[in-house]
Amino acid sequence: MDYLSLCPLVVLLLCLVILALRKIFKIMIQDQEKSTAGIPPGSHGFPVIGETLQFMLSVNSGKGFYEFVRSRRIRYGSCFRTSLFGETHVFLSTTESARAVLNNESGMFTKRYIKSIAALVGDRSLLCASQHHHKILRSRFINLFSKKSTALMVRHFDELVVDALSGWEHRGTVVLLTDLLQITFKAMCKMLISLENEEELGSLQRDVGFVCEAMLAFPLNLPWTRFHKGIMARGRVMDALEKIIRDRRNETSSHNNNNNNHEDFLQQLLAVDNDSSASSSDHSTKLTDSEIKDNILTMIIAGQDTTASALTWMVKYLGENPKVLNILIEKQTQIAKQASDKPFLELDDLTEMTYASKMVKESLRMASVVPWFPRLVLQDCEMEGYKINKGWNINIDARSIHLDPNVYSEPHKFNPSRFDEEAKANSFLAFGMGGRTCLGLNMAKAMMVVFLHRFITTYRWRSKHREVDIICKIEEWISDSCVT
Secondary structure (H helix, E strand, O other): OOHHHHHHHHHHHHHHHHHHHHHHHHHHHHHHHHHOOOOOOEOOOEOOOEOHHHHHHHHOOOOOOHHHHHHHHHHHOOEEEEEEOOEEEEEEOOHHHHHHHHHOOOOOEEEOOOHHHHHHHOOOOOOOOOHHHHHHHHHHHHHHHOHHHHHHHHHHHHHHHHHHHHOOOOOOEEOHHHHHHHHHHHHHHHHHHOOOOHHHHHHHHHHHHHHHHHOOOOOOOOOOOHHHHHHHHHHHHHHHHHHHHHHHHHHHHOOOHHHOOOOOHHHHHHHHHOOOOOOHHHHHOOOOHHHHHHHHHHHHHHHHHHHHHHHHHHHHHHHHOHHHHHHHHHHHHHHHHHOOOOOOOOHHHHOOOHHHHHHHHHHHHHHOOOOEEEEEEOOOEEEOOEEEOOOOEEEEEHHHHHOOOOOOOOOOOOOHHHHHOOOOOOOOOOOOOHHHOOOOHHHHHHHHHHHHHHHHHHEEEEEEOOEEEEEEEOOOHHHOOOOO
8 A cells, every 4th residue: 555645544543633632631621620610729730640749859859848838838828739649638827727627626627647657657646546546545645644754754854965965075066966866766765665775776766767767758668669668667666666565564464573663654554454453444445555556656756856856946046046045045044053953954943944945935836847737628618718528638737827927927037035925826836736736745845945954054056057066065054144
């Protein structure tokens, strides 16, 4: 057959294909216009994957994953939608939305994290539990964060900080976040499971580090991926915790009471579960080993990672605001004189540190270490004038609220004194709000104030990008009224 005779046929086929494609695209556009009527503005990106690639690029960029949210909020406003990991996500950034979603008085929302986080911390974790399961878990864990436990943590954490700082004076330059991760990790392991063996701590911290690195990775469980490494590390952490629980039960059942003097969260949980005098209702909510392990891992991550990050931001802000630093040094030095007869701080000492507490609060506001709070929509509803469909994910954008000039005057200015007065309702979300408010908020704030006090009254320093350059140790800080 002559090739020239095929040309008209090819042209005809091409025309038919083009017409068919135009028709298909026209129908798709019309359907999309109908389906998006009344819903939040935004983009679903590519089919199936949505804007996941853009999100992952932000995660791995120098600006961090929040840049993905910030750029879209600027483009679309306080309420926008996107598609991540195959699901629709809506971001909201008003105090009214925060109150409605986080207080959840209507019962229309429940907690839900993206797949990678849920797989790594476990579906029995407080972070990922359903609304009913969460209430049961919370009722069991809330007693762990008593005033007595907080007082014990203050003492242990202060001891760790004093020991760590004593080694800084000869090092010249300290990478603050790295050292703080070490301190907070040791503190959490001491508080939760009484783990102090350096070799075991090092092994456990490496694996927890792999888990943290994988939490925002693409959930592709193949050998070369970060997500796979995180999943494998989680398995090793679970094995280690299983052995600790088994050994602890063996100690408890033995007649050697000298081994049963642990003052940690695990001991409290096992003591209640083994208490034969406990009521039937207590035993009906007895925690399984899987629930204990998932939540110990969750508390290690939360107590180590977020606290160390918050402290690093806090030192950065102090380095950039010498007036605030000088006020803080003066006030903390006076408190140090009053407590000079005690080797370590006590919980009552922290009540005197009012300016330091405001300093912590302002640092948490500006840094927004937990930038948004995710929830799953259980039934169709309306938020900020837009339709929100059942099954969508809705996220309260805490960082945008914290930096909203309509909520905070001069929001980008570091000013602890703004908390001389109560913040506007539903505007301070560092620890969440409502029924899922962070259980350890008082303990976390206490740890930050303890570190701040010791750091300020022990060293003169200057910020050096992401590092802290230790200039000199104050040998006689008790006798100084102010250090500049």
